[in-house]
Amino acid sequence: xxxxxxxxxxxxxxxxxxxxxxxxxxxxxxxxxxxxxxxxxxxxxxxxxxxxxxxxxxxxxxxxxxxxxxxxxxxxxxxxxxxxxxxxxxxxxxxxxxxxxxxxxxxxxxxxxxxxxxxxxxxxxxxxxxxxxxxxxxxxxxxxxxxxxxxxxxxxxxxxxxxxxxxxxxxxxxxxxxxxxxxxxxxxxxxxxxxxxxxxxxxxxxxxxxxxxxxxxxxxxxxxxxxxxxxxxxxxxxxxxxxxxxxxxxxxxxxxxxxxxxxxxxxxxxxxxxxxxxxxxxxxxxxxxxxxxxxxxxxxxxxxxxxxxxxxxxxxxxxxxxxxxxxxxxxxxxxxxxxxx
Amino acid sequence: xxxxxxxxxxxxxxxxxxxxxxxxxxxxxxxxxxxxxxxxxxxxxxxxxxxxxxxxxxxxxxxxxxxxxxxxxxxxxxxxxxxxxxxxxxxxxxxxxxxxxxxxxxxxxxxxxxxxxxxxxxxxxxxxxxxxxxxxxxxxxxxxxxxxxxxxxxx
Numbered sequence: 001x002x003x004x005x006x007x008x009x010x011x012x013x014x015x016x017x018x019x020x021x022x023x024x025x026x027x028x029x030x031x032x033x034x035x036x037x038x039x040x041x042x043x044x045x046x047x048x049x050x051x052x053x054x055x056x057x058x059x060x061x062x063x064x065x066x067x068x069x070x071x072x073x074x075x076x077x078x079x080x081x082x083x084x085x086x087x088x089x090x091x092x093x094x095x096x097x098x099x100x101x102x103x104x105x106x107x108x109x110x111x112x113x114x115x116x117x118x119x120x121x122x123x124x125x126x127x128x129x130x131x132x133x134x135x136x137x138x139x140x141x142x143x144x145x146x147x148x149x150x151x152x153x154x155x156x157x158x159x160x161x162x163x164x165x166x167x168x169x170x171x172x173x174x175x176x177x178x179x180x181x182x183x184x185x186x187x188x189x190x191x192x193x194x195x196x197x198x199x200x201x202x203x204x205x206x207x208x209x210x211x212x213x214x215x216x217x218x219x220x221x222x223x224x225x226x227x228x229x230x231x232x233x234x235x236x237x238x239x240x241x242x243x244x245x246x247x248x249x250x251x252x253x254x255x256x257x258x259x260x261x262x263x264x265x266x267x268x269x270x271x272x273x274x275x276x277x278x279x280x281x282x283x284x285x286x287x288x289x290x291x292x293x294x295x296x297x298x299x300x301x302x303x304x305x306x307x308x309x310x311x312x313x314x315x316x317x318x319x320x321x322x323x324x325x326x327x328x329x330x331x332x333x334x335x336x337x338x339x340x341x
Numbered sequence: 342x343x344x345x346x347x348x349x350x351x352x353x354x355x356x357x358x359x360x361x362x363x364x365x366x367x368x369x370x371x372x373x374x375x376x377x378x379x380x381x382x383x384x385x386x387x388x389x390x391x392x393x394x395x396x397x398x399x400x401x402x403x404x405x406x407x408x409x410x411x412x413x414x415x416x417x418x419x420x421x422x423x424x425x426x427x428x429x430x431x432x433x434x435x436x437x438x439x440x441x442x443x444x445x446x447x448x449x450x451x452x453x454x455x456x457x458x459x460x461x462x463x464x465x466x467x468x469x470x471x472x473x474x475x476x477x478x479x480x481x482x483x484x485x486x487x488x489x490x491x492x493x494x495x496x
Contacts, residue, residue: 053459153456155423156473157432157439157448159375162368196359206363244366 005128008222010215011189017335018127018135021180022073025291026065027283028143028169034269039291040170041068047144047169058087058142059094062171063101066138069173069290073134073180080104080175081132084123086115087140087282088167089149094140104136113237114191115139116172116286117309117330121188123176124332138173141281150201150316163203165239166275168268172286174294183297184338187223189331191215193313199324204312205242205265205277211327212238212310213249219306219331220255227257231302234293235329236285236310239265239278264288285309297336304335375436382431383438390415390442412443419444423451449473 007013025040032043042064049057062085070077083102085095086109099106111118116139123135144154146167152158176185194211212235220226227233238246243263250257264285265278289307296302309332314325349357393414397407422428428448432439439445453472457465471478 148456152473153452155426155429155448155455156452157423157429157435157445159433159436162370197356198360198363203363203367206367210359241363241367245362248362248366 007187008218010191010218011187011222012121012125013187013223014124014128014185016128016178017184017186017338018124018176018178019180019184019338020174020176020182020294020334021134022069022071022075022175022182023173023290023294024065024068024072025172025287026061026068026170027287027291030143030166030273031168031170031268031279031287034273036268036288036292039295040287041065041291044169047142054142054144054148055089055093058089058140058145058169058171059097061142061169062087062094062098062138062140062173065140065171065173065286065290066098066102066136069138069175070136073175073177075134075175077102077104080134080136082107082123082126083136083138084109084119085136085138085140085173086110086119088112088146094142094145095138098138109139111309111328111330112311112313113141113280113282113284114309114311114328114330115282116289117236117307117332118311120174120176120185120309120332121190121330124185124188127176127178132177133179134175134177136173136175138171139282139286140171141167141169141283143167143169143281146281160276161202162276163200163205163241164276165204165237165265165278165280166269166273167281168237168265168279168284168287170281170283170287172283172288172290174290182339183294183334183336185332186335186337187219187331187333189215189219189222191218191308191329191331193326193328195324195326197324199319199322201314201316201319201325203241204237204280204314204325205239206245207312207314207325208238208310208327208329209242209245210249212242212308212329213246213253215308215329215331216246216250216257216306217253217255227255227260230260230304230306230333232293232305233257233261233308234288234305235261235263235308237265237278237280238263238310239280241277242310267292293334297334298339300336300339302336304333304337307332307334378434379436379438381438382435383442386415386439386442386444415443416447419447420451423448424455428452446474446477449477 083104087094119137198207
């Protein structure tokens with residue numbers, strides 16, 4: 001038996017493209033004040049979300065996004081065959097504890113900030129492969145939980161460099177399935193871990209850009225498509241510096257994406273919000289996808305998009321031991337061909 | 342046989358070229374603004390410290406005792422400002438100007454103490470309180486010991 005759905009080196013084309021029938025986003029107050037504020041389903045009044053700790057606040061947010069997504073797909077948790085989720089905290093506790101509450105067969109994922117797209121790719125494979133009718137994919141991050149794990153206590157007085165990004169407080173969830181109404185996932189390109197030696201944990205955009213570029217280039221090679229075949233090419237959390245670098249790297253390979261390439265981390269915050277390079281975190285691509293991109297696709301603004309979830313695969317331990325930061329990018333093609341128009 | 346070390350491999354070359362691209366693309370750090378912020382805010386903290394010193398001396402304390410009282414007062418103020426969530430907002434502009442004075446040391450102890458309170462008093466506050474100040478203390482002790490040794494030898 002050969003892999004009939006494999007296209008070229010790293011891309012997979014679905015025979016029956018899974019449909020995204022429900023999507024939900026829950027964000028913190030700062031994200032709510034950003035340019036996409038009105039697109040999110042729930043904007044929390046504060047980052048503690050009625051809980052005693054930020055970790056609890058994060059998982060409550062993740063759970064709420066999952067529940068709304070299932071509800072929007074007109075389903076109940078019993079209809080979902082698999083839940084795939086991940087987050088940035090050690091041992092992915094936000095996802096694990098949420099899965100405990102929802103009682104859906106669970107596959108925990110860790111792809112750093114690429115988790116949402118990693119989940120979309122795997123979930124779509126399960127659906128197209130005939131293993132599931134519905135898969136719930138979700139991811140979350142929280143500024144305060146990420147800062148204390150990766151950097152400094154919140155009240156510590158430090159000056160953030162211009163390359164630094166701001167971890168998005170937010171959770172996004174989508175339901176992909178064999179049935180339902182919504183845009184479909186037609187292709188995925190699974191990325192390789194790429195490391196070009198960037199070792200500054202305050203500059204993750206530069207660390208991830210080569211991985212994002214590699215996946216984008218490979219996607220064009222595998223599918224024979226060109227940048228103009230997409231209304232929008234959007235990366236997960238490269239932010240302004242990573243976006244600029246990716247554009248240059250992709251150009252070196254002969255593809256010009258300057259006209260239709262942006263990044264979720266650039267869209268989610270306004271420069272006046274003083275986040276420096278832009279947003280980051282699992283929640284960044286998850287909420288922009290669930291809150292903004294899918295809505296605009298349903299509304300007809302974008303017909304076909306190429307989304308690249310990007311992850312910086314570092315840990316505080318590896319950074320302190322002087323290791324460089326490996327990056328990864330997973331690409332997913334979302335197509336609204338089935339919505340008519 | 343060519344020497345492998347003389348000719349960079351493709352991978353090494355790729356890394357060098359990428360590093361160049363990153364350097365060109367990255368925004369320059371606002372050095373002038375940072376230096377100015379550190380000077381003004383760091384200077385202001387020191388001026389406040391000097392005012393306290395004069396005040397304590399005017400109350401009749403010897404200079405050495407007045408210095409200790411000044412340090413304690415500054416640490417107290419910085420701890421309160423950290424607790425109120427103000428110190429990190431000042432540090433955003435002050436940079437080194439808020440880290441180097443004794444107020445920065447107070448901030449580096451109070452911030453983790455607040456942060457890890459939720460993990461309990463022993464394994465939270467107790468264990469983590471010196472995570473940031475630890476290196477300052479450790480190398481402070483080493484330096485003090487070395488200076489003590491030099492002073493002893495050349496007395």
